[in-house]
Amino acid sequence: MNERIIGLVKRVNGPVIEAMDVSDAMMLELVRVGEVRLVGEIIKLEVESAVIQVYEDTTGIAPGDNIYGSDMPLSVELGPGLIGTIYDGIQRPLEEIFKISDQYIERGIQCPSLDRDKKWHFIPLDLEAGFTVTGSMIIGSVQETERVEHKILTPPDMNGTLISIMPEGDYTVEEPIALVETQSGEKQLFLMHRWPIRSSRPVTERIPLSIPLITGQRVIDTLFPIAKGGTVAIPGGFGTGKTMIQHAIAKWCDAAIIVYIGCGERGNEMTDVLTEFPKLVDPFTGRSLMERTILIANTSNMPVSAREASIYTGVTLAEYYRDQGFHVAVMADSTSRWAEALRELSGRMEEMPAEEGFPAYLPTRIAEFYERAGFMKTLSGQTGSISIIGAVSPPGGDFSEPVTQHTKRFVRCFWGLDRQLANARHYPAISWLDSYSEYLDEVTPWWEEQVGTSWVQNRAEIMELLQKEVRLLQVVKLVGPDALPDSQRFIIEVCTLFKNAFLQQNAFDDIDRYSTTPKQMKMMEIILTYWRRGYQAIRRGVTLVKLRRIKVLQDIVKMKFAISNDDLEGFDKLNDRLERALNQLESIYV
Ligand SMILES: Nc1ncnc2c1ncn2[C@@H]1O[C@H](COP(=O)(O)OP(=O)(O)OP(=O)(O)O)[C@@H](O)[C@H]1O
Numbered sequence: 001m002n003e004r005i006i007g008l009v010k011r012v013n014g015p016v017i018e019a020m021d022v023s024d025a026m027m028l029e030l031v032r033v034g035e036v037r038l039v040g041e042i043i044k045l046e047v048e049s050a051v052i053q054v055y056e057d058t059t060g061i062a063p064g065d066n067i068y069g070s071d072m073p074l075s076v077e078l079g080p081g082l083i084g085t086i087y088d089g090i091q092r093p094l095e096e097i098f099k100i101s102d103q104y105i106e107r108g109i110q111c112p113s114l115d116r117d118k119k120w121h122f123i124p125l126d127l128e129a130g131f132t133v134t135g136s137m138i139i140g141s142v143q144e145t146e147r148v149e150h151k152i153l154t155p156p157d158m159n160g161t162l163i164s165i166m167p168e169g170d171y172t173v174e175e176p177i178a179l180v181e182t183q184s185g186e187k188q189l190f191l192m193h194r195w196p197i198r199s200s201r202p203v204t205e206r207i208p209l210s211i212p213l214i215t216g217q218r219v220i221d222t223l224f225p226i227a228k229g230g231t232v233a234i235p236g237g238f239g240t241g242k243t244m245i246q247h248a249i250a251k252w253c254d255a256a257i258i259v260y261i262g263c264g265e266r267g268n269e270m271t272d273v274l275t276e277f278p279k280l281v282d283p284f285t286g287r288s289l290m291e292r293t294i295l296i297a298n299t300s301n302m303p304v305s306a307r308e309a310s311i312y313t314g315v316t317l318a319e320y321y322r323d324q325g326f327h328v329a330v331m332a333d334s335t336s337r338w339a340e341a342l343r344e345l346s347g348r349m350e351e352m353p354a355e356e357g358f359p360a361y362l363p364t365r366i367a368e369f370y371e372r373a374g375f376m377k378t379l380s381g382q383t384g385s386i387s388i389i390g391a392v393s394p395p396g397g398d399f400s401e402p403v404t405q406h407t408k409r410f411v412r413c414f415w416g417l418d419r420q421l422a423n424a425r426h427y428p429a430i431s432w433l434d435s436y437s438e439y440l441d442e443v444t445p446w447w448e449e450q451v452g453t454s455w456v457q458n459r460a461e462i463m464e465l466l467q468k469e470v471r472l473l474q475v476v477k478l479v480g481p482d483a484l485p486d487s488q489r490f491i492i493e494v495c496t497l498f499k500n501a502f503l504q505q506n507a508f509d510d511i512d513r514y515s516t517t518p519k520q521m522k523m524m525e526i527i528l529t530y531w532r533r534g535y536q537a538i539r540r541g542v543t544l545v546k547l548r549r550i551k552v553l554q555d556i557v558k559m560k561f562a563i564s565n566d567d568l569e570g571f572d573k574l575n576d577r578l579e580r581a582l583n584q585l586e587s588i589y590v
């Protein structure tokens with residue numbers, strides 16, 4: 001790093017430092033403060049003064065201390081070696097740091113984000129000298145993990161003519177692999193390059209969304225689907241299951257790369273992630289899930305400013321893999337803690353507070369984050385996507401607070417967690433009444449082609465029953481169940497079955513934790529057979545009591561545990577048994 005003094009410390013206010021005698025600095029420049037060289041970033045720049053946000057504990061920094069410039073914005077290193085690594089909010093590799101500094105992160109510690117010694121086997125594309133090199137172009141590949149073939153990209157702002165490219169072989173991230181003639185002279189290319197975290201990486205265009213991100217969670221995939229490239233918020237009060245849902249998606253969803261940002265959650269919860277994630281095994285490949293996962297951990301005891309940066313760091317890493325043509329899922333747990341970091345920093349800068357002390361730019365920042373999701377055509381002509389799944393923890397579970405409300409404006413899918421469901425141990429506690437997905441129309445053709453043409457009608461029929469049930473339950477509350485005719489009580493009956501047999505899903509059960517889309521469809525159809533045929537039977541005079549006693553119902557309640565994903569015939573047999581039982585019941589009345 002090219003070091004020069006750009007100013008002096010004037011005042012220290014926690015993570016915010018005012019600088020004086022500033023010259024030759026740029027907005028958002030990465031700086032180092034004091035002789036311990038704390039990492040910071042210029043977030044406000046005036047004629048001779050600046051405000052710096054410091055990503056480390058500023059104890060001991062005093063007025064008059066030097067501030068060193070770097071000539072570059074706060075950036076991340078992008079190249080092979082990201083997968084499987086655990087970073088803090090400004091991409092410092094936590095395991096490496098702990099090795100050097102013994103549990104506590106020593107201040108001013110300098111540790112490269114990507115391993116400098118590790119050699120990667122680079123396979124170049126067959127490119128000849130004179131070839132026109134443009135931004136984010138694929139020039140070769142490296143097998144990063146067993147399942148990730150990492151494409152080596154040119155930096156997005158590159159433009160020039162290829163002079164030479166190195167032959168297949170082993171290279172570190174700092175050894176040149178190609179030489180390019182550009183307008184500003186010859187430039188070497190490496191397996192890695194840098195990109196500033198606060199700017200989104202350029203793409204050719206956004207592509208309309210059409211493919212669902214399959215999570216294997218029935219309430220999500222069937223009732224409130226998210227599209228690849230989509231955005232979703234999971235608001236929920238304390239302990240309602242936000243983290244469990246994020247973990248389930250990180251484990252089972254069909255994205256190629258997972259970026260998990262643990263943002264300001266309690267230390268012990270992140271410790272769980274750090275210890276549990278590496279042990280998780282991918283059901284499809286039998287290999288560690290860390291082979292497709294990058295973790296960013298900023299617990300509540302780490303500096304707030306690094307927490308503020310962590311979501312940008314995470315989404316920039318995601319964009320890098322998207323540009324290689326991967327589908328990436330980003331989890332942020334929780335964006336409320338991120339917003340609190342923003343509030344604290346804004347307070348220290350003595351900015352005018354808006355709602356509940358949050359800065360007036362809170363909505364803009366939330367929007368900017370979610371806007372980085374999308375299904376894109378990349379500069380190299382590939383397609384890739386980023387889906388963002390953000391947990392929100394409204395204080396007291398009150399969804400009317402600013403972070404939940406603003407987030408709701410910018411996401412197109414909303415999985416509201418319900419305290420009563422969580423108390424009743426109905427998990428995932430996603431409320432079927434408060435939640436919605438605006439991706440339904442987009443993903444319907446996929447479901448119809450891939451799974452079954454009746455999907456959208458089936459789903460609509462179930463949703464209608466769930467809506468009707470709310471009104472019926474109100475009546476029951478007032479006058480008791482006996483006041484309702486059997487045909488209406490049967491609706492309540494079917495909804496109860498649907499909740500127990502379909503919506504509830506046990507994250508700890510080996511079979512139930514993940515349902516393929518055909519399994520979800522078969523399960524829904526069995527419950528609808530019971531509804532459609534049962535309703536008909538009631539109209540022909542069969543009593544509800546008799547319908548309830550059908551023996552096969554017990555097996556329907558257990559089907560999620562008993563019948564595995566690859567035994568679709570098992571569901572057909574169950575459906576046949578149900579039909580026979582209903583035929584028999586009806587035959588008595590005909
Ligand atoms: N799908 C599930 N299957 C079984 N148990 C679950 C499920 N989801 C949540 N739980 C139970 O609920 C508990 C709380 O879940 P979780 O930690 O995800 O909540 P949270 O909303 O993230 O809480 P916090 O507000 O503290 O971050 C879990 O420890 C687990 O016992």
Ligand SMILES: [Mg+2]
Nearest residue numbers: 242243265269
């Ligand atoms: Mg949590």
